[in-house]
Amino acid sequence: MSGPxxxxxxxxxxxxxxxxxxxxxxxxxxxxxxxxxxxxFESASVLAVCDVSAxxxxxxxERLLAAEPGDRIGDLMDPAPPVVRPGVDQEHAAWxxxxxxxxxxxVVDDTGRFVGLVPPxxxxxxxxxxxxxxxxxxxxxxxxxxxxxxASTERVGRRLWHRLPWLLVGxxxxxxxxxxxxxxxxxxxxxxxxxxxxPGVVYIADAIGTQTEALVIRGxxxxxxxxxxxxxxxxxxxxxxxxxxxxxxxxxxxxWGDAQVAWAVAAALFAASxxxxxxxxxxxxxxxxLGRDPAFGSGPLATVLQDLLSVLIxxxxxxxxx
Amino acid sequence: MSGPxxxxxxxxxxxxxxxxxxxxxxxxxxxxxxxxxxxxFESASVLAVCDVSAxxxxxxxERLLAAEPGDRIGDLMDPAPPVVRPGVDQEHAAWxxxxxxxxxxxVVDDTGRFVGLVPPxxxxxxxxxxxxxxxxxxxxxxxxxxxxxxASTERVGRRLWHRLPWLLVGxxxxxxxxxxxxxxxxxxxxxxxxxxxxPGVVYIADAIGTQTEALVIRGxxxxxxxxxxxxxxxxxxxxxxxxxxxxxxxxxxxxWGDAQVAWAVAAALFAASxxxxxxxxxxxxxxxxLGRDPAFGSGPLATVLQDLLSVLIxxxxxxxxx
Numbered sequence: 001m002s003g004p005x006x007x008x009x010x011x012x013x014x015x016x017x018x019x020x021x022x023x024x025x026x027x028x029x030x031x032x033x034x035x036x037x038x039x040x041f042e043s044a045s046v047l048a049v050c051d052v053s054a055x056x057x058x059x060x061x062e063r064l065l066a067a068e069p070g071d072r073i074g075d076l077m078d079p080a081p082p083v084v085r086p087g088v089d090q091e092h093a094a095w096x097x098x099x100x101x102x103x104x105x106x107v108v109d110d111t112g113r114f115v116g117l118v119p120p121x122x123x124x125x126x127x128x129x130x131x132x133x134x135x136x137x138x139x140x141x142x143x144x145x146x147x148x149x150x151a152s153t154e155r156v157g158r159r160l161w162h163r164l165p166w167l168l169v170g171x172x173x174x175x176x177x178x179x180x181x182x183x184x185x186x187x188x189x190x191x192x193x194x195x196x197x198x199p200g201v202v203y204i205a206d207a208i209g210t211q212t213e214a215l216v217i218r219g220x221x222x223x224x225x226x227x228x229x230x231x232x233x234x235x236x237x238x239x240x241x242x243x244x245x246x247x248x249x250x251x252x253x254x255x256w257g258d259a260q261v262a263w264a265v266a267a268a269l270f271a272a273s274x275x276x277x278x279x280x281x282x283x284x285x286x287x288x289x290l291g292r293d294p295a296f297g298s299g300p301l302a303t304v305l306q307d308l309l310s311v312l313i314x315x316x317x318x319x320x321x322x
Numbered sequence: 323m324s325g326p327x328x329x330x331x332x333x334x335x336x337x338x339x340x341x342x343x344x345x346x347x348x349x350x351x352x353x354x355x356x357x358x359x360x361x362x363f364e365s366a367s368v369l370a371v372c373d374v375s376a377x378x379x380x381x382x383x384e385r386l387l388a389a390e391p392g393d394r395i396g397d398l399m400d401p402a403p404p405v406v407r408p409g410v411d412q413e414h415a416a417w418x419x420x421x422x423x424x425x426x427x428x429v430v431d432d433t434g435r436f437v438g439l440v441p442p443x444x445x446x447x448x449x450x451x452x453x454x455x456x457x458x459x460x461x462x463x464x465x466x467x468x469x470x471x472x473a474s475t476e477r478v479g480r481r482l483w484h485r486l487p488w489l490l491v492g493x494x495x496x497x498x499x500x501x502x503x504x505x506x507x508x509x510x511x512x513x514x515x516x517x518x519x520x521p522g523v524v525y526i527a528d529a530i531g532t533q534t535e536a537l538v539i540r541g542x543x544x545x546x547x548x549x550x551x552x553x554x555x556x557x558x559x560x561x562x563x564x565x566x567x568x569x570x571x572x573x574x575x576x577x578w579g580d581a582q583v584a585w586a587v588a589a590a591l592f593a594a595s596x597x598x599x600x601x602x603x604x605x606x607x608x609x610x611x612l613g614r615d616p617a618f619g620s621g622p623l624a625t626v627l628q629d630l631l632s633v634l635i636x637x638x639x640x641x642x643x644x
Contacts, residue, residue, distance in 0.1 A: 139536020214461020
């Protein structure tokens with residue numbers, strides 16, 4: 001998904017073409033069709049029906065061709081077509097077109113003036129680029145990583161260059177997690193069983209956070225903001241944490257026979273899972289506020305921070321209980 | 323991305339429409355244009371130019387409109403348009419259309435017979451669905467999870483239902499990782515410092531595997547198979563592992579002052595990272611061979627298996643060295 005328009009140029013207006021057929025509602029189909037011949041359009045899949053400069057409807061080329069020559073354009077057109085404002089995010093715009101099964105999308109400014117049509121080829125290009133970008137960012141590639149085709153076949157040297165930066169951030173996080181564990185060394189010396197469950201607690205909180213990231217990124221691409229999902233996501237995290245804690249407790253008690261450690265792991269699973277959904281939403285939200293692509297706040301950065309938090313939560317709880 | 327056509331119906335042919343304008347190369351532009359009027363087409367953005375039933379070219383409506391009435395279609399058409407076979411994966415087909423900046427895509431069978439055109443609206447729908455599906459699978463949602471818009475706004479009960487199944491697999495993995503650590507309890511009792519680096523080693527191998535997953539999924543969507551990237555990816559994993567090990571070793575030695583543990587962590591980082599790229603490619607490949615969507619082999623399942631492997635590798639090495 002894209003961030004604010006001014007930074008990435010990914011707006012509906014940037015893709016709109018004014019070089020499309022424009023007709024009036026009072027024209028007949030025959031007149032409109034004759035008027036198209038001999039002219040060069042960037043796209044002729046959809047005709048804009050305008051009253052002076054205001055858009056009053058859209059007409060597909062298919063409906064125009066199927067009409068009787070004497071039919072009035074005003075009776076053939078879609079009088080309430082999907083329109084977007086010039087500054088709308090390009091991916092959201094493409095989604096609008098798909099929802100309405102329209103081959104193109106009209107861009108109209110605040111005063112109702114017709115700005116242009118985004119032709120279907122452009123919408124396709126936009127969607128493929130957005131998909132590629134989302135996956136690259138979630139995967140932890142450098143933002144300049146080339147497009148899908150070149151990225152998957154590029155030389156080993158370029159691969160290292162595109163991937164090492166995020167891994168170095170990850171290495172710093174990995175060493176910091178050792179510092180965190182080290183700060184609670186005393187509980188490990190007292191009860192080595194505590195160490196057994198470190199990878200598990202970290203994994204579960206990560207998995208829940210990853211689900212939230214995927215949901216937020218899917219939602220943003222169709223225009224559902226983080227604000228609309230926040231309360232339900234936090235509640236979902238709390239319930240998932242409670243369910244997993246309730247399942248883990250008896251198994252740990254049964255297999256390892258230590259009630260204190262079982263309590264500590266269950267409490268840590270509950271706490272880390274509850275926080276994971278909030279972390280997974282806070283980072284993309286923060287990047288969005290800073291004017292960057294929210295997808296930067298997902299993937300590797302979110303995982304490093306969540307892992308550190310999970311380790312800290314587990315050892316604080318374990319030190320208190322065990 | 324989609325798996326085999328027969329299971330998911332996601333082929334070019336499933337989206338192709340034969341109800342498009344068909345003209346011959348010897349028609350004139352004027353004849354072709356007159357022939358369009360009064361007829362109902364599913365899509366008229368692109369005209370198929372056929373010799374009997376064989377496709378010989380494509381002509382966009384824009385080029386037809388811009389032509390002189392006496393121009394020959396054979397001189398106006400694109401004589402070498404992008405075509406796909408009926409069984410080609412739908413996402414790959416959409417990518418072909420974008421690459422050639424064509425608003426539609428011709429589907430032609432092995433004998434050169436024209437099957438139909440995939441109109442631009444269909445290509446758009448396909449791409450949005452594919453993107454949504456990829457993210458849902460990478461994120462660890464149940465395969466039946468609804469589309470992006472409904473998923474992000476659905477009730478808490480549905481959320482739990484779509485997310486708990488993969489988390490239960492994750493919980494089994496988390497408890498198994500405790501069994502693995504437990505099997506090497508003796509090295510922890512001997513040197514508690516070994517426990518400090520468990521989250522870090524697990525995180526780094528995961529991060530490298532996630533990068534490979536993103537690369538493979540991006541590559542598959544544009545027709546670059548796993549086979550073509552395998553050797554370079556494995557080599558990349560080995561080099562990344564070596565670089566991270568070389569960086570981690572002096573830091574651990576300096577901060578924690580234990581050469582044996584520093585060696586063990588460095589060796590584990592190298593070994594787990596080297597294996598991570600192979601695991602991240604093997605699972606999608608396996609799912610593809612089994613006729614399922616390769617994306618099922620990425621995301622949560624890959625992470626659980628990689629985490630278990632990383633813990634095992636680290637403790638085997640630590641037991642040998644420390």
